Amino acid sequence: xxxxxxxxxxxxxxxxxxxxxxxxxxxxxxxxxxxxxxxxxxxxxxxxxxxxxxxxxxxxxxxxxxxxxxxxxxxxxxxxxxxxxxxxxxxxxxxxxxxxxxxxxxxxxxxxxxxxxxxxxxxxxxxxxxxxxxxxxxxxxxxxxxxxxxxxxxxxxxxxxxxxxxxxxxxxxxxxxxxxxxxxxxxxxxxxxxxxxxxxxxxxxxxxxxxxxxxxxxxxxxxxxxxxxxxxxxxxxxxxxxxxxxxxxxxxxxxxxxxxxx
Amino acid sequence: xxxxxxxxxxxxxxxxxxxxxxxxxxxxxxxxxxxxxxxxxxxxxxxxxxxxxxxxxxxxxxxxxxxxxxxxxxxxxxxxxxxxxxxxxxxxxxxxxxxxxxxxxxxxxxxxxxxxxxxxxxxxxxxxxxxxxxxxxxxxxxxxxxxxxxxxxxxxxxxxxxxxxxxxxxxxxxxxxxxxxxxxxxxxxxxxxxxxxxxxxxxxxxxxxxxxxxxxxxxxxxxxxxxxxxxxxxxxxxxxxxxxxxxxxxxxxxxxxxxxxxxxxxxxxxxxxxxxxxxxxxxx
Numbered sequence: 076x077x078x079x080x081x082x083x084x085x086x087x088x089x090x091x092x093x094x095x096x097x098x099x100x101x102x103x104x105x106x107x108x109x110x111x112x113x114x115x116x117x118x119x120x121x122x123x124x125x126x127x128x129x130x131x132x133x134x135x136x137x138x139x140x141x142x143x144x145x146x147x148x149x150x151x152x153x154x155x156x157x158x159x160x161x162x163x164x165x166x167x168x169x170x171x172x173x174x175x176x177x178x179x180x181x182x183x184x185x186x187x188x189x190x191x192x193x194x195x196x197x198x199x200x201x202x203x204x205x206x207x208x209x210x211x212x213x214x215x216x217x218x219x220x221x222x223x224x225x226x227x228x229x230x231x232x233x234x235x236x237x238x239x240x241x242x243x244x245x246x247x248x249x250x251x252x253x254x255x256x257x258x259x260x261x262x263x264x265x266x267x268x269x270x271x272x273x274x275x276x277x278x279x280x281x282x283x284x285x286x287x288x289x290x291x292x293x294x295x296x297x298x299x300x301x302x303x304x305x306x307x308x309x310x311x312x313x314x315x316x317x318x319x320x321x322x323x324x325x326x327x328x329x330x331x332x333x334x335x336x337x
Numbered sequence: 338x339x340x341x342x343x344x345x346x347x348x349x350x351x352x353x354x355x356x357x358x359x360x361x362x363x364x365x366x367x368x369x370x371x372x373x374x375x376x377x378x379x380x381x382x383x384x385x386x387x388x389x390x391x392x393x394x395x396x397x398x399x400x401x402x403x404x405x406x407x408x409x410x411x412x413x414x415x416x417x418x419x420x421x422x423x424x425x426x427x428x429x430x431x432x433x434x435x436x437x438x439x440x441x442x443x444x445x446x447x448x449x450x451x452x453x454x455x456x457x458x459x460x461x462x463x464x465x466x467x468x469x470x471x472x473x474x475x476x477x478x479x480x481x482x483x484x485x486x487x488x489x490x491x492x493x494x495x496x497x498x499x500x501x502x503x504x505x506x507x508x509x510x511x512x513x514x515x516x517x518x519x520x521x522x523x524x525x526x527x528x529x530x531x532x533x534x535x536x537x538x539x540x541x542x543x544x545x546x547x548x549x550x551x552x553x554x555x556x557x558x559x560x561x562x563x564x565x566x567x568x569x570x571x572x573x574x575x576x577x578x579x580x581x582x583x584x585x586x587x588x589x590x591x592x593x594x595x596x597x598x599x600x601x602x603x604x605x606x607x608x609x610x611x612x613x614x615x616x617x618x619x620x621x
Contacts, residue, residue, distance in 0.1 A: 091350055092346075092347070092350050092352065094352075095343065095346075097343055163355075164355060166355045166460065166616065167460060168616075169616050169617070174340070174343070174344075174354060175354070175355040176343075176344075176347035176352035176353065176354055176355065177353065178350075178352050179353075180355070180460070182459075182460070183458075183460065184458070190454050190455050190458055190459070191381070191385075191452065191454060193382075193385040193386070193388075194381050194382070194385050198377075198381045201377060201381075202374065202377055202381065203458075203459060205371065205373055205374035205377060206371065206374050206455070206459045206461040207459060207461065208370065210373065211373045211377065234385070247458060251459075
């Protein structure tokens with residue numbers, strides 16, 4: 076399909092690009108631990124490990140250009156390369172081919188547990204902000220506001236390991252979304268939050284976009300995608316399957332998912 | 338559109354290439370700008386680590402004191418008449434300064450792996466993590482220096498100008514330790530197996546660096562071996578500190594030069610070595 080389409084600057088005159096992704100490939104080299112039962116026995120010994128090195132071609136030549144004022148939803152089934160692509164855009168995963176250009180270094184808000192599990196929520200706020208380059212004074216002023224946004228005022232003095240996954244995700248989003256970003260990438264971090272928090276965070280993402288920021292949102296919740304994004308990219312097996320108007324892409328994706336689950 | 342056109346188009350709109358490691362200079366600048374983070378991380382982690390102990394941060398003083406007392410008792414008895422001169426100050430200087438260097442090496446090695454939640458969630462110069470552990474080690478060293486100075490005062494009955502030399506010595510040792518922590522951090526992040534060998538490395542240095550015995554006395558009949566062993570950085574730092582503090586020991590010029598060289602070389606090499614793999618940390 077449109078997978079091999081190059082990043083074309085057709086409307087360059089009126090639109091300013093923010094992110095250009097050009098024919099990007101990411102290949103993971105992973106030591107496969109253990110053999111699949113169905114396969115024959117390999118060599119044994121210390122050095123047999125080298126024969127277990129497997130390559131996983133997670134992103135296989137993806138190209139698109141994001142313009143100012145766009146907020147991009149990324150959808151696709153599990154293992155389609157969404158997170159890998161976004162980690163590559165934010166510079167956290169090295170790419171094995173192609174090139175990525177961006178107006179500023181994107182902030183990636185990933186999934187996963189606590190920032191620092193043994194440290195209180197409040198101190199995680201301070202450290203998270205300082206890691207992103209804020210001064211300690213500014214963060215100390217914002218602590219209450221961030222805790223309030225996350226809805227965690229009561230628990231903010233408890234170590235982060237005691238938080239549920241939803242609470243931890245809320246706190247992380249609140250830390251990252253507290254300041255304006257040129258490019259913010261939210262990777263499924265909100266799916267664990269409750270309805271009330273999802274509404275609040277969607278509102279915040281729209282606000283970031285209005286302040287000339289670009290938001291990437293990975294989600295399996297199509298409502299969230301339709302609510303926040305004005306362009307949707309559908310990835311399947313490391314390739315772009317569709318790219319364009321949210322309603323059309325989401326409809327096609329939902330139809331595809333129904334078909335394969337039958 | 339071709340690669341060159343795309344690059345030009347990107348440049349025209351002020352876009353920068355991603356995934357490329359920042360230049361070494363920019364990396365250092367960015368790290369320096371976020372030094373507050375390294376300090377706060379060190380303070381908070383240290384407090385959290387002590388929070389579950391009843392005696393809390395007092396352990397930072399108790400532990401090295403017990404350690405020094407144990408070594409003093411055991412080695413003092415075993416070594417008998419072959420004890421180095423002025424044994425207690427000699428031993429305390431060695432044990433405390435050694436624990437600073439080995440602690441930096443050890444905790445630096447685990448700094449990336451033990452903060453994986455942070456590394457996976459946020460992007461920041463990763464060098465801040467090993468540096469933060471060195472700050473922790475340095476803060477823990479200060480009360481030990483206090484114990485050492487009190488011991489010196491009790492045994493030697495005087496404060497000398499030599500004590501002032503401790504300031505540049507600690508500065509150089511911290512540079513050296515930071516370099517060591519960064520080297521260890523990259524090595525263990527990339528080859529996990531090495532973390533198994535670290536205890537042996539620190540043990541070996543404990544025995545060859547003359548913590549509880551005098552290297553030049555033991556090797557008095559083997560000047561060629563001594564000429565080689567004397568450039569061991571751990572020995573150099575401890576030897577120069579003894580020269581500054583302990584009666585009957587002097588600060589030799591060649592040891593001073595060795596200390597400065599080791600500090601600068603280890604720090605510069607360590608930061609470059611660590612920076613070279615910046616984009617690899619947290620990828621697993």
